[in-house]
Amino acid sequence: MLNFALKLWDRLQELVGVKALKYSAVSAITVALSQIILFVLFGIIRKWSATTCNVIATATTAVPGYYLNRAWVWGKTGKSHFMKEVAPFWVLTLLGLALSLVAVAYAHSLAQHLGLSHIVDAIFVNLAALGAFGLLWIGKYMIFNRFLFGTKAIPIDSEVV
Secondary structure, eight states: OHHHHHHHHHHHHHHHOHHHHHHHHHHHHHHHHHHHHHIIIIIIIOOSOHHHHHHHHHHHHHHHHHHIIIIIISOOOSOOOIIIIIHHHHHHHHHHHHHHHHHHHHHHHHHHHTTOOHHHHHHHHHHHHHHHHHHHHHHHHHHIIIIISSTTOOOTTSOOO
16 A cells, blocks of 8 residues: 555656645645634534634634745745745735635525524535635645745746736
């Protein structure tokens, strides 16, 4: 089994590249954590609204997501540049959050309108958040690689042609 997994990893590296695989792994980690946090807060604890729980889940996983992407995926070391890396990362995170808030609010409203149980409502909410962030996943990779962390990242003060 281990031999198969190593061969599969090598083949995937050939097809899509190490950076894309690492980015996918970081995304899988942060999405899994976010989904767990969202489900625990909204589905089990039930203290806050679906959208508030989504904000907490997104904010909680954004920080490790930034550092994992910066250091492990793109191999950046040293101090982060606020305007070239940190601010754009948070703008993208907030855009993803905005889209997921709309999706979560709609899913929660639909579940209530249909009279579904709270557990099904929580599952709807999680799926909506997952779908919203999934829509942005490829675009974020291209932006991270081209503008934020990539070795040929465009300086913030350069013209883009």
